[in-house]
Amino acid sequence: MSPVIVALDFPSCSEALALAEQLDPTLCRVKVGKELFTRSGPQILKDLHRLGLDVFLDLKFHDIPNTCAQAVLAAADQGVWMVNVHASGGRRMMEAARERLQQHRLNTRLIAVTVLTSMEQADLAEVGLDIPPQEQVKRLAMLTQECGLDGVVCSAQEASMLTDLLGAEFLKVTPGIRPAQSVADDQRRVMTPTMAMTAGSTHLVMGRPITRADNPQQALEQVIAELQVA
Numbered sequence: 196m197s198p199v200i201v202a203l204d205f206p207s208c209s210e211a212l213a214l215a216e217q218l219d220p221t222l223c224r225v226k227v228g229k230e231l232f233t234r235s236g237p238q239i240l241k242d243l244h245r246l247g248l249d250v251f252l253d254l255k256f257h258d259i260p261n262t263c264a265q266a267v268l269a270a271a272d273q274g275v276w277m278v279n280v281h282a283s284g285g286r287r288m289m290e291a292a293r294e295r296l297q298q299h300r301l302n303t304r305l306i307a308v309t310v311l312t313s314m315e316q317a318d319l320a321e322v323g324l325d326i327p328p329q330e331q332v333k334r335l336a337m338l339t340q341e342c343g344l345d346g347v348v349c350s351a352q353e354a355s356m357l358t359d360l361l362g363a364e365f366l367k368v369t370p371g372i373r374p375a376q377s378v379a380d381d382q383r384r385v386m387t388p389t390m391a392m393t394a395g396s397t398h399l400v401m402g403r404p405i406t407r408a409d410n411p412q413q414a415l416e417q418v419i420a421e422l423q424v425a
């Protein structure tokens with residue numbers, strides 16, 4: 196299966212589906228985030244499943260343990276392939292979410308966001324974290340593994356460090372992926388698809404470089420071809 200997850204960051208169901216219909220489900224999975232889900236509700240999950248696409252529901256839950264666990268359960272009940280929480284929600288929150296999935300025998304992948312790829316050291320300092328992003332990523336990823344989750348969302352720049360520390364099987368889902376000639380947009384800790392896979396990413400989250408391309412399926416095929424050559 197392809198490592199590419201296309202981020203469907205669109206304001207409406209119709210725009211997201213128009214893009215999703217152009218994508219080959221054997222070449223990618225898709226990600227539904229806050230904007231699209233808040234506007235379209237769970238119907239978008241049904242529509243994407245109907246197209247044969249695996250869905251990563253990226254709502255980055257962060258709440259008291261029971262509320263977070265129930266939200267994760269609600270996502271898994273709708274058949275999504277992957278769901279995420281913020282690792283900074285802490286041990287009890289992550290363990291509650293993982294246990295709730297186990298109690299219900301649901302095999303939805305559960306991962307945790309470490310430090311957002313839009314953040315650099317100055318952003319962390321402003322919220323009281325006077326350490327380099329890599330150190331905070333390391334701390335949160337170790338905690339995530341201890342809590343029994345399947346992996347983390349991190350920057351590809353931290354993937355090799357996490358592979359050494361936590362093993363190749365532990366998922367490293369990496370946004371901030373930009374093909375060589377692309378603009379970074381609001382991303383800060385970025386890498387190309389090939390460099391990210393070489394560094395140990397297990398999944399590449401790509402939004403605008405694919406969804407805003409003149410021909411999204413062609414842009415996706417180019418990424419896959421680049422990865423195959425590498």
Ligand SMILES: O=C(O)c1cc(=O)[nH]c(=O)n1[C@@H]1O[C@H](COP(=O)(O)O)[C@@H](O)[C@H]1O
Pocket residue numbers: 202204228253255279308310311312313348349370371372380382400401402403404
């Ligand atoms: O959890 C995420 O998916 C995520 C975490 C993170 O640290 N950085 C990050 O960019 N994302 C998401 O990944 C996608 C990146 O989109 P592009 O920057 O357009 O490729 C967006 O949907 C973000 O919400």
